[in-house]
Amino acid sequence: MRGIILIAMSFLTFSALASKTLVLHGQGYVEQVDSILINDNSNQSQTTSFTGLEFLGQKKVFDEFTRDQVFDTSVFPNRVIGQIDEVCTGTLIGPRHVITAAHCVYEYETKKWIDRNTFSPARIASNNSPYGTKDWERVYILQEYTEKGSAKTDFAVIELKEDLGNQIGWLAYGYNNSFKTGKMGMITGYPGDKSRGTQWGVECPLAYYQFEVAHRCDTYGGMSGSAIVVHNDQGEPLINGIHTYGSEFYNGGARITKETFEIIRTWTSNKRLPNDLVSVNKKPVQTYDKIFLENKCHRTIWTALHYVDLNGKWITQGWWKIAPGEKAYVADTRNSVYYFHAKSDNGQYNWGSRDYAWRVNNEGPYNFNEGKITTSGWGTWTQQFTCN
Numbered sequence: 001m002r003g004i005i006l007i008a009m010s011f012l013t014f015s016a017l018a019s020k021t022l023v024l025h026g027q028g029y030v031e032q033v034d035s036i037l038i039n040d041n042s043n044q045s046q047t048t049s050f051t052g053l054e055f056l057g058q059k060k061v062f063d064e065f066t067r068d069q070v071f072d073t074s075v076f077p078n079r080v081i082g083q084i085d086e087v088c089t090g091t092l093i094g095p096r097h098v099i100t101a102a103h104c105v106y107e108y109e110t111k112k113w114i115d116r117n118t119f120s121p122a123r124i125a126s127n128n129s130p131y132g133t134k135d136w137e138r139v140y141i142l143q144e145y146t147e148k149g150s151a152k153t154d155f156a157v158i159e160l161k162e163d164l165g166n167q168i169g170w171l172a173y174g175y176n177n178s179f180k181t182g183k184m185g186m187i188t189g190y191p192g193d194k195s196r197g198t199q200w201g202v203e204c205p206l207a208y209y210q211f212e213v214a215h216r217c218d219t220y221g222g223m224s225g226s227a228i229v230v231h232n233d234q235g236e237p238l239i240n241g242i243h244t245y246g247s248e249f250y251n252g253g254a255r256i257t258k259e260t261f262e263i264i265r266t267w268t269s270n271k272r273l274p275n276d277l278v279s280v281n282k283k284p285v286q287t288y289d290k291i292f293l294e295n296k297c298h299r300t301i302w303t304a305l306h307y308v309d310l311n312g313k314w315i316t317q318g319w320w321k322i323a324p325g326e327k328a329y330v331a332d333t334r335n336s337v338y339y340f341h342a343k344s345d346n347g348q349y350n351w352g353s354r355d356y357a358w359r360v361n362n363e364g365p366y367n368f369n370e371g372k373i374t375t376s377g378w379g380t381w382t383q384q385f386t387c388n
Contacts, residue, residue, distance in 0.1 A: 065202055065218050067191065067194075067200040067201065068202070069198055070124075070188065071124075073123070074122060077091075077171050077229070077237055079121060079122040079130075080122075080165070080170050080171055081121065082098070082119050082123060082129075083123045083197060084118070085116040086196065086329055087116065087192075088101065089189030089190050089222065090104075090119055090158060091170075091227040091239065092168070092169070093172075094268050095166050095170070096159055096164060096165060097158065097160070097267070098157065098158040098160065099227065099239065099264065100158060100242070101224045101243075101244045101254075102142070102156040102244075103244065104116065106141055106146065108145065108149030109149075111146065115286065117135060118135060118136070119133070119134045119136070120197075123197045123199065125198060126196035126197035126329060127325070127326045127327040127328070128197070134160050135160070136158050138158075139158045140157045140158075140267040141155075141156045151254060152254055153254070154245070154254050155260065157264060159267075159270070171227060171229065171238075172238050172239065173238065173240075173264060175240065176232065176238075181207045181208055182205045182207075183205065183230055185203065185230050185240070186228075187201065187202055187217050187228055187229070189223030189225070189226035190223065192220055192221045193222075202218050202219070204217040206230070206241075212252050212255050213228055213241035213253055213254075214251070215228070215252060216250050217251060223243060224244055225242060226243040227241075227243075228240055228242065228253060240255065241255045242254045242256075288332045288333060289378055289379060290331075290379070291305065291307065291330055291331040291332070291333060291338065291381050291382075291383065292327050292328065292329050292330065292380060292381065293327070293340070293342075293385070294326070294383070294385065295322040295323065295324055295326055296324075297386060298387065299324065299349065299387065300321065300322065300323050300344065301322050301349070301385055302322075302344075303322060303385070304340070304342070305318065305330055305331055306338065306339040306341075306356075306358050307331050307333050307335065308335035308338075310334065316359065316360055317331070318361065319360065319361070336374075337370065337371070338383075339368035340368060340371055340383055341360070349387045351369055351385060352368055353370070354367055356369070
């Protein structure tokens, strides 16, 4: 977990920039795809010293602005918000471009690209992605982020392999320096403390800084990369920032400024800025197996797994609650042997052998069955549970 530099001031006293520029690019409906330029008479003023903030992997949960689950992801704009693998959130901003956080695709500490390469828009459960799961073509981040890891550069654009936005639409992104602190913003994403693959949204007041947007919306890890959405004077939704970090006092992320807007517009035109960004144009090679647990029983089951993690260590994890018909992605491994335990919610069905037993969350021991991955190459493996 990274450190954080805080400025001692009340959240209610945050100051904002003041000017009159509004630029939109993209459209939430597929009928209009051209750029829109409105009132481009920038009148920059006032700067602040809030630029030393760096993201934390864990996002803060606050009580005053709580999240609500999104049960209908088929409506706009919910359907253009999706999950990046199962660890981050992204939003379509064009026919095939998705905006997210840079730390979702690049690890600043290790200086390595992260092995993530799928986007699932409108996902409503771990086994329910109504528009499918799409592969990436390439990803763009700023060279400055790879060198400094700063919050103001913690944004990225992913290019998909197909024009998904022409099917489901996309959200506009832009900047407006006349927005004042206290303006309401909406953050929607896929938090890791909720059921896998479920979409949650929260609305709260925003505080504007020169390069960042701060807020006290209730967020959690997994919502990194979520768009910070406001409404312009015409009542239209506009992405005005990217949620990336949390702290003890407030959360926040990168603000879309005029400079940021031009960078993103360049990337979505599939162009590079000299000496200013890094592009990856091939899909990372997966060198491990992804283990899924699938419930084919008519009862809800609770499951646990004993396996070798990617660090070569045997670990035991649980409990995963899997409803009938659901499938959950639970682990990564390079070992062909693993062990599983499961029990139905009514206690009628149990999966386990007296030959193997481990404790789960300091309880037990519980009996486990042996499982073996028999595929020849790296990929996915599904352990099914039936109760016929």
